[in-house]
Amino acid sequence: MIFSQVSQAPADPILGLTDTFKADNRAHKVNLGVGIYKDEAGQTPVLKSVKKAEAKLLEIEKTKNYLGIEGVQAYNQVVQTLLFGENSELVKQHRAVTAQAPGGTGALRVAADFLATNTTSKTIWVSNPTWANHQNIFETAGLTVKQYQYYVAATHDMDFDAMLADLDQASAGDIVLLHGCCHNPTGIDLNIEQWKLVGQLCLEKSLLPLFDFAYQGFGAGIEEDAQGLRAVAKVVPELLIANSFSKNFGLYNERIGAVTLVAEDKATAERSFSQIKKTIRSNYSNPPAHGGLIVSTILADDMLKAEWEAELAEMRERIAQMRTLFVDSLKAEGVSQDFSFISRQNGMFSFSGLNKEQVNRLRDEFAIYIVGSGRISVAGLTKDNMPAVCKAIAQVL
Numbered sequence: 001m002i003f004s005q006v007s008q009a010p011a012d013p014i015l016g017l018t019d020t021f022k023a024d025n026r027a028h029k030v031n032l033g034v035g036i037y038k039d040e041a042g043q044t045p046v047l048k049s050v051k052k053a054e055a056k057l058l059e060i061e062k063t064k065n066y067l068g069i070e071g072v073q074a075y076n077q078v079v080q081t082l083l084f085g086e087n088s089e090l091v092k093q094h095r096a097v098t099a100q101a102p103g104g105t106g107a108l109r110v111a112a113d114f115l116a117t118n119t120t121s122k123t124i125w126v127s128n129p130t131w132a133n134h135q136n137i138f139e140t141a142g143l144t145v146k147q148y149q150y151y152v153a154a155t156h157d158m159d160f161d162a163m164l165a166d167l168d169q170a171s172a173g174d175i176v177l178l179h180g181c182c183h184n185p186t187g188i189d190l191n192i193e194q195w196k197l198v199g200q201l202c203l204e205k206s207l208l209p210l211f212d213f214a215y216q217g218f219g220a221g222i223e224e225d226a227q228g229l230r231a232v233a234k235v236v237p238e239l240l241i242a243n244s245f246s247k248n249f250g251l252y253n254e255r256i257g258a259v260t261l262v263a264e265d266k267a268t269a270e271r272s273f274s275q276i277k278k279t280i281r282s283n284y285s286n287p288p289a290h291g292g293l294i295v296s297t298i299l300a301d302d303m304l305k306a307e308w309e310a311e312l313a314e315m316r317e318r319i320a321q322m323r324t325l326f327v328d329s330l331k332a333e334g335v336s337q338d339f340s341f342i343s344r345q346n347g348m349f350s351f352s353g354l355n356k357e358q359v360n361r362l363r364d365e366f367a368i369y370i371v372g373s374g375r376i377s378v379a380g381l382t383k384d385n386m387p388a389v390c391k392a393i394a395q396v397l
């Protein structure tokens, strides 16, 4: 038989954990694995701005006809504004082309397929550590994955010099995957001076930056979080961006993101776009409409946009509060180890430094689920579950 030769694939390190969590029947269980925002009540409700946009769409929608390969055009324009700002020179010069994609994952895969098929860039450098799916996506697309130093466990910080030294080993044409903000899993981002140096290095060594931008607005703010990307885009002639609205619009299951290519001139951008569209056509033909229409409807309407910005700020601020409370609660539980680094990290995650054995004990003895690397989704912490989580951590340390 043909299928009898198929071997069992290992469970996904993050989504596999959610499956185990679902099957756990202990009532007090807490899932701090997958990066999903939870509100004070532990829920992930649809944003009010999204509900209003959906009501509008329900009323005006006249057809379910296919979108073009590149998706909703108004959507692709607002994506460029979010990425590059209102008065971007490169947008005015038509150096940027954008295609709607099914989530950040879909955007990364389209970017990787496009590079593997159409360019001589076959090696991609990712940070050590990085989001668990990166290696999977890039290797499946046929790229070779190498790592650059990023995080140092002993200092709970990044080692920028080591990052630059590793990237100095890259060859011309290699791709460098950069987390635009809220680095997953460490929560540690480059500052603006460091971004400029990375841009300079990419320029000098002819490396191609590929930004993974999945958390715009979860760090310091919508504009603030784009500063690194914009600084690099100012220096280098070409780059790629895979962005996602799963988190900042709470549109996880709508699968909405985009792939954006910036070329040295309009003609090259357009020619490259024809190949991006060819890549999409052979993968899923054209994207689903709903998520793109929600985002473009919200961003085209000043009231809805302001409401979304306020909702995003509320998510960002609640996570920041949980970071502080987390550090304080661990102290209150008698933990002497210094966890203050948690309040310096950005975005949804905290790289706790807990080891595999401690992670397993949290799951088996206390029904608290975090990723094997020790990554905790701070966005899943609430005032209600905090005491139990901190008590359990105090016991496994």
Ligand code: PMP
Pocket: 035, 102, 103, 104, 105, 106, 131, 179, 184, 212, 213, 214, 244, 245, 246, 252, 255, 256, 257
């Ligand atoms: N990149 C990073 C760094 C992520 O954390 C995620 C989501 N966990 C993605 C990409 C993918 O986002 P999406 O769910 O939109 O595919």
